[in-house]
Amino acid sequence: MQNMWQINFDALCVLKFAPDSELVMLDYEPILRPLDSDFEQLMLQFSSDYTDAKSIFSFVKNHTRLRELLEKFNYCSELEGAYQGLFLNIPAIEAKYPSNFSNPTTKEELKKKEKGTLLVELQDRLQAYYLELAY
Helix, strand or coil: CCCCCCECCCEEEEEEEECCCCEEEEEEEECCCCCHHHHHHHHHHHHCCCCCHHHHHHHHHHCCCHHHHHCCECCCCCCCCCCCCECCCHHHHHHCCCCCCCCCCCHHHHHHHHHHHHHHHHHHHHHHHHHHHHC
């Protein structure tokens, strides 16, 4: 049977001992995703032309549940690459997204790029949060 789980996204791959057969089996433990509905609501802000990264970050920072994504995490989004922990504190993360675009000709392009960068960071933080809950 083909594995239907995406490891470290949908489930953790674990070894379990079967006492009746005295064998070790490969099994999967589902990863709970309690913030998915909150994150879906957040995604609406990313698709709006009226928001910038700074206002989206402020929303996350002030949200009672999503604020947990701004904690520090030991997490590698790319297992084959160098280690990338998510260690910045809230002011340091916030400083990465100032949304100060002085040139009106490039403002929309820069605003879109900054929002995209924030989205990727928050998606990584969401996954890191879920893995931390799973362990």
